Amino acid sequence: MSSPTSLGSCLCVRVQPLGDADLIVTLLSAELGRVDAVAKSARSSRKRFGGSLRLFSELDVNLGHGRGRLPVLATTSERRAWLGDSVGYDQLCLASYAAELALCASQPEHADVPLYLWLCDAWSLAAGSVQGVLRPLRLAIDVTWLRVMGLLPDLEACVRCGAHLDEGAVWAHAGQGLLCRNCAEGSAQRIGLDVLLGLRALSARGLDAEVARHLPSAGLRSVEERVAQLVAQAVSTPLRSAVALRAALAND
Amino acid sequence: MQLPQAIERLSSLLARLPGVGERSAQRLALHILKQEPAYAEALSGALAGLHSGVRFCERCHHRATANLCGICSNPHRDASLLCVVEDVPDLLALERSGEYQGLYHVLHGVLSPLRGVGPRDLTLEALVRRIDAEAPAEVILATSISVEGEATASYIQSLLRNRPVLLTRIASGVPQGTDLEYLDQGTLGRALRARHSLLRP
Numbered sequence: 383m384s385s386p387t388s389l390g391s392c393l394c395v396r397v398q399p400l401g402d403a404d405l406i407v408t409l410l411s412a413e414l415g416r417v418d419a420v421a422k423s424a425r426s427s428r429k430r431f432g433g434s435l436r437l438f439s440e441l442d443v444n445l446g447h448g449r450g451r452l453p454v455l456a457t458t459s460e461r462r463a464w465l466g467d468s469v470g471y472d473q474l475c476l477a478s479y480a481a482e483l484a485l486c487a488s489q490p491e492h493a494d495v496p497l498y499l500w501l502c503d504a505w506s507l508a509a510g511s512v513q514g515v516l517r518p519l520r521l522a523i524d525v526t527w528l529r530v531m532g533l534l535p536d537l538e539a540c541v542r543c544g545a546h547l548d549e550g551a552v553w554a555h556a557g558q559g560l561l562c563r564n565c566a567e568g569s570a571q572r573i574g575l576d577v578l579l580g581l582r583a584l585s586a587r588g589l590d591a592e593v594a595r596h597l598p599s600a601g602l603r604s605v606e607e608r609v610a611q612l613v614a615q616a617v618s619t620p621l622r623s624a625v626a627l628r629a630a631l632a633n634d
Numbered sequence: 635m636q637l638p639q640a641i642e643r644l645s646s647l648l649a650r651l652p653g654v655g656e657r658s659a660q661r662l663a664l665h666i667l668k669q670e671p672a673y674a675e676a677l678s679g680a681l682a683g684l685h686s687g688v689r690f691c692e693r694c695h696h697r698a699t700a701n702l703c704g705i706c707s708n709p710h711r712d713a714s715l716l717c718v719v720e721d722v723p724d725l726l727a728l729e730r731s732g733e734y735q736g737l738y739h740v741l742h743g744v745l746s747p748l749r750g751v752g753p754r755d756l757t758l759e760a761l762v763r764r765i766d767a768e769a770p771a772e773v774i775l776a777t778s779i780s781v782e783g784e785a786t787a788s789y790i791q792s793l794l795r796n797r798p799v800l801l802t803r804i805a806s807g808v809p810q811g812t813d814l815e816y817l818d819q820g821t822l823g824r825a826l827r828a829r830h831s832l833l834r835p
C-alpha cells in the first residue's frame with residue numbers, strides 16, 4: 383500500500399453517517415478546496431480518529447487510498463476546535479450557517495485561502511456570540527462573505543452620481559449599490575451613519591469580531607434585508623441552516 | 635438489465651437501506667432467492683406488518699406495540715430518573731449496559747441546522763410537558779458528545795431553567811483501555827475538565 387498523502391490543514395465542515403460504521407466528512411482544505419472523504423469505522427471504533435472529527439474544527443489530515451469513489455482518511459489530528467463543550471444552539475446555528483456559505487462558495491481542487499480564513503473567523507465569531515447579538519453577527523457574516531465572493535457593493539460612493547456616501551444613504555432597489563441622500567427617492571429606509579461606518583470597517587478589515595459585535599443593533603433591518611437578498615441570489619439553493627438561524631433570530 | 639426484473643426491483647429497494655450499496659443489495663437479493671420460498675414469504679410478511687404493528691410510546695416516544703412501551707409499563711423501573719436520548723439505538727445501548735433502571739425520553743434526533751433539524755422536529759415540547767406532569771427527581775441528558783449533541787443538551791437546559799429538577803449530563807472523557815498518550819486533545823481536555831475528586835482535605 384502506498385503512503386498517505388498530506389492534505390495539510392483542513393476545516394471540518396460537515397460530518398454525515400455512512401452505513402453502520404463509517405462517516406463521510408466534508409473538509410475545506412486550504413490547499414485543495416472542498417474534499418469529501420470517508421472515515422472508515424469512525425462510528426464503531428475510536429481507535430483511529432478518536433474524537434478528532436469534530437464539526438467546526440481545524441484538522442491536520444492525511445489521505446489514504448480507497449477503492450471506492452471517495453478518498454479515505456488515513457489519519458487526522460485536531461489543531462483547534464471553535465465550539466467547545468458548552469456550545470449553545472445560537473452558536474451552532476451561526477457556525478452551521480457559515481459552514482454552509484463556505485460550502486456554497488468552495489470548489490473541489492480549487493484552493494481558496496481567503497475563504498478558508500474567513501470560515502476560521504466566522505467560527506471564532508460564532509463561538510463568541512452571546513444572547514442578543516445574533517442579528518449583527520449574522521449581518522457581519524453575510525457582508526464579509528459577499529466581500530470574499532467579490533459581490534459586496536461599493537460602500538463609499540453613490541452608485542448613481544458617484545458622490546461620497548454619508549448620513550442618509552439608502553440601498554438601491556435592485557440591490558447592487560447604495561444611493562446618496564440626493565439620489566435616494568421615496569420612502570426607502572435610510573442607513574444610519576454608524577451602520578454605514580460599521581459595514582465599511584467590515585469591508586476593509588474582514589470579519590473582525592470587535593467591529594461585528596459593535597454594529598448597532600438598531601437600524602439594521604433595511605440593510606439586513608438587502609444583504610440577505612444578495613446572499614440568496616449568490617447561493618444557488620436555499621441554505622438549511624438559514625431556516626434555523628431565522629427561527630433563532632426571531633427568539634433573540 | 636442482466637437480471638430478471640423481480641431481482642432488480644428487490645435490489646433497488648434494498649440499496650436504499652443504510653450501509654447497503656448496489657452490489658451488496660444484489661448479493662442480498664440473490665441470497666434470499668437461494669433460500670426456501672418460505673423465508674421470502676416470512677420476510678415480506680414481517681415487512682408488511684411493520685408499520686401497523688409498531689407505534690410510538692405516548693409517554694417516552696420509544697417504539698412500542700401498545701400505547702406504552704415495555705419500559706414505561708414496567709412497574710419495577712425507577713420513575714424518579716428520566717434519561718433523555720437522541721434515538722432508539724442509544725436507548726438500547728444504555729439498556730445493554732445494565733446500569734440504568736430509570737425511564738427514558740427519546741428525542742428522535744439531535745438539533746442540526748446543517749441537516750435542517752430544528753427544535754420543533756424533536757420531541758422537546760413533549761419532554762417539557764412530561765417533566766412538569768411527572769416531576770422526576772433527576773433528568774439525565776445522554777445526547778452524544780458532539781457539537782450537535784452538546785448544543786441539544788444546552789438547549790434542553792435552557793428549556794428547563796426555573797424548573798425544580800436536578801439536571802445532569804453524562805460524563806465524557808477517557809475511554810476504557812486508552813493510553814493518554816494517544817488521546818486527541820479535545821477528548822483529553824474534556825476529561826480533565828470533568829475530573830472528579832477522590833479525597834478532600
Ligand SMILES: [Zn+2]
Nearest residue numbers: 540543562565
Ligand atoms: Zn447620488
Ligand SMILES: [Zn+2]
Nearest residue numbers: 691694703706
Ligand atoms: Zn415508553
